[in-house]
Amino acid sequence: KDFRNSIKPNWCPGCGDFSVQAAIQRAAANAGLTPENLAVVSGIGCSGRISGYIKSYGFHGIHGRSLPIAQGVKMANRDLTVIASGGDGDGFAIGMGHTVHAIRRNIDVTYIVMDNQIYGLTKGQTSPRSDVGFKTKSTPEGSVESSIGIMELALTAGATFVAQSFSTDLKDLVAIIEAGISHKGFSLINVFSPCVTYNKVNTYDWFKEHLVALDSIEGYDPQNRSLAMTTLMEHKGLVKGIIYQDKEKPSYQDLAHGYSKDALALQDLNLGEDTFKQLAAEFM
Numbered sequence: 001k002d003f004r005n006s007i008k009p010n011w012c013p014g015c016g017d018f019s020v021q022a023a024i025q026r027a028a029a030n031a032g033l034t035p036e037n038l039a040v041v042s043g044i045g046c047s048g049r050i051s052g053y054i055k056s057y058g059f060h061g062i063h064g065r066s067l068p069i070a071q072g073v074k075m076a077n078r079d080l081t082v083i084a085s086g087g088d089g090d091g092f093a094i095g096m097g098h099t100v101h102a103i104r105r106n107i108d109v110t111y112i113v114m115d116n117q118i119y120g121l122t123k124g125q126t127s128p129r130s131d132v133g134f135k136t137k138s139t140p141e142g143s144v145e146s147s148i149g150i151m152e153l154a155l156t157a158g159a160t161f162v163a164q165s166f167s168t169d170l171k172d173l174v175a176i177i178e179a180g181i182s183h184k185g186f187s188l189i190n191v192f193s194p195c196v197t198y199n200k201v202n203t204y205d206w207f208k209e210h211l212v213a214l215d216s217i218e219g220y221d222p223q224n225r226s227l228a229m230t231t232l233m234e235h236k237g238l239v240k241g242i243i244y245q246d247k248e249k250p251s252y253q254d255l256a257h258g259y260s261k262d263a264l265a266l267q268d269l270n271l272g273e274d275t276f277k278q279l280a281a282e283f284m
């Protein structure tokens with residue numbers, strides 16, 4: 001159950017993504033998975049490299065498209081545990097349409113976003129998660145656009161598992177990823193993963209000062225959707241822990257039996273010449 005491979009990550013020393021990689025590897029081991037029943041699909045960005053650093057099936061896709069690929073993998077082989085991953089620019093800008101539809105589809109995929117509130121790979125531009133006033137090369141006088149409240153948006157879109165964590169909280173992050181993997185349906189895990197090279201505002205110290213642990217809030221109940229929403233609004237989205245989980249709603253796999261009950265990857269494709277002729281005739 002060793003999910004380490006021989007490839008050395010080329011992230012900057014101190015990048016938050018190292019911890020996310022370690023957390024995925026530990027969570028997969030704790031969940032009893034083996035490399036041959038895990039697939040990690042990623043998009044483009046510094047964090048997109050993660051699929052190459054974990055010993056499993058891997059697919060480094062195109063910008064904003066980790067989720068369509070991950071959903072296709074899950075549809076083809078429901079026996080695989082599928083993790084999609086990438087950055088906030090990848091998932092919440094170019095990939096936002098896919099994110100919202102994967103959430104409402106409730107397909108059994110775990111989506112782990114490394115949220116550093118900046119585009120790191122392209123050397124530091126404002127991202128959809130940057131705060132108003134954030135200065136970068138693309139917004140030298142400060143961003144005038146609001147940051148996307150992604151957790152609130154996920155709740156509105158019908159999410160059944162919404163969680164947030166911080167890359168240095170390794171123990172908590174491992175537990176949250178394990179919970180996301182075992183959740184039957186789509187799980188969105190947003191991880192604050194500081195970019196030490198380009199984001200000099202949202203640093204490790206900044207998150208330590210601002211993040212509020214949900215388990216420190218008396219009476220917080222992750223099964224209460226409206227409480228989840230009001231808590232997020234009260235703390236401007238800066239909370240950590242499992243924000244909301246609906247264990248009752250069936251997943252896409254549960255509902256769409258006709259499409260996904262038998263893994264395509266495990267079917268006998270030796271259909272014979274007559275079957276191919278018959279299929280071809282249907283398209284003529």
Ligand code: SF4
Binds near residue numbers: 121
């Ligand atoms: Fe990490 Fe930022 Fe370096 Fe990219 S540029 S590897 S996000 S620290």
